[in-house]
Amino acid sequence: MTYCVGVLLDRGFVLASDSRTNAGVDDIATFRKMTIFEKPGTHLIAMVAAGNLSLTQSVVSLLGEWANNGEPELDLNQTKTMYRVAHLVGRAVNEVHRLEAEALASQSIEFNPTFVIGGQIGNERPRLFHVYSAGNFIEASPDTPFFQIGEIKYGKPVFDRLLKSSMPLAEAAKLILISFDSTMRSNLSVGLPIDLLCYEADSLRVTHLRRLTDADGYMAGVRKQWGEGLRRVFETVPPPGLDG
């Protein structure tokens, strides 16, 4: 499976993706699921992907080919608004559907590529989109400033309880990584390394990009500190009276 998150903040956005793929528990591999289109000073667009890897990779490959074939309206790097970026990604999803869906359906394989796209172009504000497998898409707003794709449930409660648009980037990154820890603990098909991108509004370039691996210790620290902290909180909550 996969777990990816995008969080839109007052001061920018944060995207993260795991890198585990599996075709059954006996076929696990590591693939990067984050793609970045950057032209410093002009735009920064980043997307994370969930769903069948052959499909999400095809969408990304197609966007790459389109960017080089000379038609400005198909070139993600010449797009003027994030709305048009989301639309273009949706078009690529539709094109992959046209090419692949029938053959996949004949083998009962679901057409399921989905994307979370964060970006800022020129003077537009930073924006965050969720593109579905039909190519349609929605945009994040302050009411619900995050999108999750893939294995979304185990890691959702911490967002529902703790996320605020006013958080600094680093705090949101921490919350995202706690959400990843909950997810990885409960579903083995989501796994390290995690690609983490932080984008500071109006910088128009990658602000921070980090790959968190087993080796660097941060995730192990989160697991330990969060787990021990929950245990302490658990002890402070009184048990229910059992005679009611």
Add this chain to the structure above:
Amino acid sequence: MTYCVGVLLDRGFVLASDSRTNAGVDDIATFRKMTIFEKPGTHLIAMVAAGNLSLTQSVVSLLGEWANNGEPELDLNQTKTMYRVAHLVGRAVNEVHRLEAEALASQSIEFNPTFVIGGQIGNERPRLFHVYSAGNFIEASPDTPFFQIGEIKYGKPVFDRLLKSSMPLAEAAKLILISFDSTMRSNLSVGLPIDLLCYEADSLRVTHLRRLTDADGYMAGVRKQWGEGLRRVFETVPPPGLDG
């Protein structure tokens, strides 16, 4: 949807069920999903159910009819071991499948009744089973001393992190209710009241049975204390370094 949990402890077991049913978000109702077969001094058997309400109710009705038709091997109240109870519930599930599945399939309705059953009969130890919609079942063991059915994901991380078989009943009940709070916060189709049953090993009767409603305040307290506690823990976890 539904959320039900059973936890097997060294000192007994705890079962809990929500009571929300929905046939679409425009058709919400309250139904009890916990059934108790008790003969004080002889046995205490309790089951919670998830899946299509017409199917789970049919299974329970059938078990009730069987208990009164004079055939001892179909009478749950005359069963000698919890293994045979699980088997009998599985037989009732199979019988409902025989009666209903074809008509349901013709309208693309899934046959999905599942049950968690806790109980103790005579000198046997307390045991906990999970009966699937095919009538097959598994038994809890110290490695994984809990079963969830229905909307299981949002409430699983706290069990993965905090549950221990050595917990007192009241602590396990508290953990279950925290798990319910996480689930209800993230999925509106799970809702109060919650039926909570605690069984103390070798008592052979209901130890504590409580219905937690909006009115009694305990769940509101859990939400507040747990939410605030998580916020405090969150503040103590250092953010990731973002220059790596």
